[in-house]
Amino acid sequence: MKSEIIFYLLSALSIISALVVVFTKNPIYSVLSLIVCFFSIAGHYVMLNSQFLAIVHIIVYAGAIMVLMLFTVMLLNLNKESEPHKSSLIKVAAIITGGLLMLTILASLKTTQLTAYSTPADLGLGSVQSVGMSLFTEYLLPFEISSILFMSAMIGAVVLAKKER
C-alpha cells in the first residue's frame, strides 16, 4: 500500500515535470524540470530495488549530461529580440521526427500488457554484482559495441577541439 502511494506520487511527478519540459517557454525552466523528471525516474528504479541503476542514472544524467545542457542554455543570449527566426523547414523536420518517435512508442506499447504494480521478487536483481555479471556474460557483445561507440564519439570530440588551432 505504502509503495503504491509512493509509486503514484513519483509517476505524477515524472509526468508533470516531463510536460513542463515541453510546455514552458523559458529554456532554463525546462532544463531544471527535466532534472526533476530524471530524479523521479531514479525514484522508480529504487522502487524496483535497483539502487545501482538509480544512482548511476543520477550521476550520469543529472550529474553530468544535464550540467552540460545547463551550460549551453546559460551561455545563450535569451533575449526575445535576438531570437533567430526559425525556418518552416525545421518545423516540418521536427514534426516528422516527432511523428516517427511516436510511431515507435505506439508500436512498442501495442504488445505490452498492463499488470498491477508489485515489488520484484528477486531482491538482488539490481545490485552491482548482478548487473555486472549480466553485462559481462550475457550482454558482452552489445556492451563492447556501445563502448566502441563512446570511444569514437570521444575521439571525434578531441578532433573537433584540436581543429581550432
Added chain:
Amino acid sequence: MEIIFFKIALILIIFLISLGMAAYSTYGERKIAAFLQDRIGPDRAGPFGLLQPIADGTKMFLKEEIIPNVSNKWLFILGPCIFMVTALMTSAVIPWGLPLEFGGVKYNLQIADINIGILYVLGVVGLGVYGVMIGGWASNNKFALLGAIRASSQMISYELAMGMSVIAILLMNNGSLSINTMVESQGTGKLYGFINISGMNWNVFYQPVACLIFIICAFAECNRTPFDLAESESELIGGFHTEYSSMKLGLYLFAEYINMFISATVISCMFFGGYNFPGIAYLQEILPANIVSLISIAVLFGKIIFFIFFFMWVRWTIPRFRYDQLMRLGWQVLMPLSIINMLITGAVLIWFNN
C-alpha cells in the same frame, strides 16, 4: 519503532554537528591563517575569540537582503538552498563509529547503510554543481556567470578522476560499494599480510596514489585554494556569489565549510581507516563495548579535524593555479594516473589471487 526514533535522533545530531563543525571551521580558518602569517587572529568576541562564529552568523542574519532587480528571483533563492542541501546530504552514508548497544539492541551509527554508499557520495557531490550554476546564472552578472562556469566545469572535470581513483579501492574491497564494509575491512586483517597491529589495515598503505588523487580532487570539488578559481577575487570580484548578500551569501560560505567537513570525513573513512585506530582489538577486550564505541567516534573526529586543518594549511601555503593549469592537471595528469593506478591494482590483485 525504537530504531526509527534512534535514526531521527542520529540525523538531528549529525545535522547539528555538521553545522557546528562548519561554524567553528570558519573560526579555525581565521586562527590558522593568523598563526601561519604570524598574526593573532580574532580575539575580541569571548575568550580567545571563541564566540566569533556566533557574531559572524548574527551579522549575516541581520544584514539587508538585496535581490537584484533584473535577476530571476526564484532561481536566485533556489541556488543557495540547493548548495546547502547537497552539502548536508552526503553525511547519510558515513559510519560514525562502532555500533552502540543499549538494552541488548545494537544501534548502528550510520543513517543509511546502502550497498552503493560511495556512488551515492559521488552522485550527491555531482549535484552540488547545480547550486553554483543556478546561483551564478540567476545573478544576471557577467562576473557571477563566469565564476559559475569556472566552478562547475572544474567540478565535473575533477569528478572523473575522483571516481576513477575510487575504483582502485573498490577492486581491493572485493567490489563492495558500501562505506561500512570499506571501513570494517580496514579494521580487520594484517597490514601487508604480516604487520600484526589491529585496526591498522588502512587503504592508504596500499593505495597511496589513489589517496593522493582523491585528496587533490576533493580540494577541487570544494573549490578550495589552490583550486579556488571560481571566486578568485582578483579577477572575478567574488565569483558566483558576487550578487548575494545577507544569509544567502552566508549559506554559500557555510555550505562550503560543510563540504570541507564531509570531504575530510570521506577521506578519513576511505583511506585512513574511518573509526579504526591501532590497538582497537586490545581495547575491545579490556573495556566495555560502549566505551570503545565512544573512543572510536572520538578517533574519527580527530582524523576529520586533522584533515580540515590540512585543507586550511594548504590554503594558506600554496598559491592559486591558473585556469589552464588546473584543467591540464585534471585531464592530462590525474585522469591518466588514476586509470593506470586502477590497471596496476587489478593486475596485482589477479597476480596474487592466482
